Amino acid sequence: MSKKVAIIGIGQTHFGELWDQSLRDLILEAGINSLKDANIDRNQINSLFVGNMSAGRFAGQEHVAALAADVLGVNAPATRCEAACASGSVAFRAAYTSIVSGESDISMAIGVEKMTDISGPGALTSLAAAGDQEWEAAIGLTFAGLYALIARCHMHEYGTTSEQMAMVSVVNHEHGKNNPYAQFKNPIAVQDVLASSMVADPLHLLDCSPITDGSAAVILASEEVAKKYNNPIWILGTGQAADTLALHDRKSFTELLATKLAAKQAFATAGADRKAIDLLEVHDCFSINEIIALEDLGFCDKGKGGKFVEAGSIKVGKELPTNTLGGLKAAGHPVGATGIRQLCDITKQLRGNAPNQVKGATKGLNLNIGGSGATAVVNILSSDIGD
């Protein structure tokens, strides 16, 4: 049996267009919030892992982990981890592994992205670097374009409708309403989504997650340490997998193989099955991706994700509450921070004090995707330590 690791602290900044806050300001605020939440001193941190996709292009700053250690006053080894929009999750896994290996008793994983106010190329150009530069980005294929191809195939193969995709955004905005950190708190209707500008057919503006500044942090501890703190939330299982970088190299456009592999690994290490999961955080960078996530994670049959959403099953209070605080669409998507924000939101639910609290929730699962599915990370958290 592998060593047990728990989340003992969470913290984040507001997500949005934060014109008054720089990259270092964001790191400082989220990091300090997580230290306060855990009620520990920064000197107790044994290692620091920073999830960040593209501060080099967005802010002219690489070596972001050294910056984080510096501004937080954490005197510990500091490493940046990157896997495009799954950067937060690979930083989290590095912190987890550091504790399992015995190198650290307490480790901080902090995700950050400063996407507005950029010094380099535009945000969409920078984000395209998550795909294959030589075969996708160089010919003008943006991420909206990539997911539009995926959406069109899903509609063709399974009869998924624009209304079903729109419903994903509608529910996410409904959930984001009570989240004080969310970028968007306004309710929207299916007709609003369908009437919004077409970005990449069939994806409308309101099918797309926004450009966001923000940071989120979690503090992890070994079993021995975590048991001394209130409300540790345990990492029951974790999985990570890779797929081809470019979409055209895959057998199917309508499933993400890496999600399936990562989920299989996470469920196997957790020794849990899907019925035990009370809520999900999934990667709704574009509405279609939430539908595909529900299918690839095994919570509904392949091709039935649209109908699952249409039936309202993903709302808080229903069968499988998903993105209970707004997901990427409403909470915002500072790419390097998203995976950590997902873990913060699940932790709030499992502590029992979330806005939109899912009653009696004890287990939650997150799925964080890098690129168009070349990286997938799945984690299963629990309020109980498990076997």
Add this chain to the structure above:
Amino acid sequence: MSKKVAIIGIGQTHFGELWDQSLRDLILEAGINSLKDANIDRNQINSLFVGNMSAGRFAGQEHVAALAADVLGVNAPATRCEAACASGSVAFRAAYTSIVSGESDISMAIGVEKMTDISGPGALTSLAAAGDQEWEAAIGLTFAGLYALIARCHMHEYGTTSEQMAMVSVVNHEHGKNNPYAQFKNPIAVQDVLASSMVADPLHLLDCSPITDGSAAVILASEEVAKKYNNPIWILGTGQAADTLALHDRKSFTELLATKLAAKQAFATAGADRKAIDLLEVHDCFSINEIIALEDLGFCDKGKGGKFVEAGSIKVGKELPTNTLGGLKAAGHPVGATGIRQLCDITKQLRGNAPNQVKGATKGLNLNIGGSGATAVVNILSSDIGD
């Protein structure tokens, strides 16, 4: 006692201006060379860690680890690790930790940088992102500028001379002569260094490591697996430390605190002392940094590094052979690959079949620096498994 981990395979590309090879070509060549050297199949790799500083700015490509898994056909979790010019070393440490934690039996760490033929800002601008963007790069302080400040202080405080710094480059070129992968194989004299263009006073062109394309890979294995292979080289100790990102926040300009902390940790985990070390690989991004490294690692007294070099003690055949295959200056400095290249070169020496073989060498140490010393990694390798 921590689990034992060994290097069972090494591989690299030529280092230089490789106009015919893209980022993916470099990864492919180094990765395959390391698999061949280890005599294993790519399907045996359980995890992949990529050291890369700035492919986003140099080549418009983030998500480099997914690219590497894709081109190498490695079906395993893939994470990029970054700490500026110490990116290779933090990827190496992630692979090491993955094995110690039990997550992997075999892991590949591959470093890569494609610095010529760039799509974004110039190489020096991109490299400045390793320093503090807001306090250093934004006012035009390049890395040559930062190390020039360090060199000037060292000259002032300890009487270090331009001739002594030049001697670092002279010895590195002498050592690079027999390295088939080296960017520069031409011998140079102290007078050549002093007569070369002034880049940032007191650093001349030939005090500076070059802009380089290249990739290097190591394959690590657990004790159980490694013992089945020929010539495993054991990782006796490893250490990593952080310091302030900006130079102006430090107490001293003439020592790198992170080096001292990382070395202390590496020697402690190795249970070895300095007398046991037969050869060094240190981070001679600028000649002054090799002198400071010798001091901060404790191989000569503070302020005596210049004299140590002047006496020829760092040459193969003398007291402490250093950068035996040319170091960053002559072998080249593809920033994300350098830390891994250092480990490849030590491995060759400890296997006993290096060009410029150090007779009877059983233990070697490498020091890889990120930025102006905000990150330092020290590893101690041995041909014996140790206690």
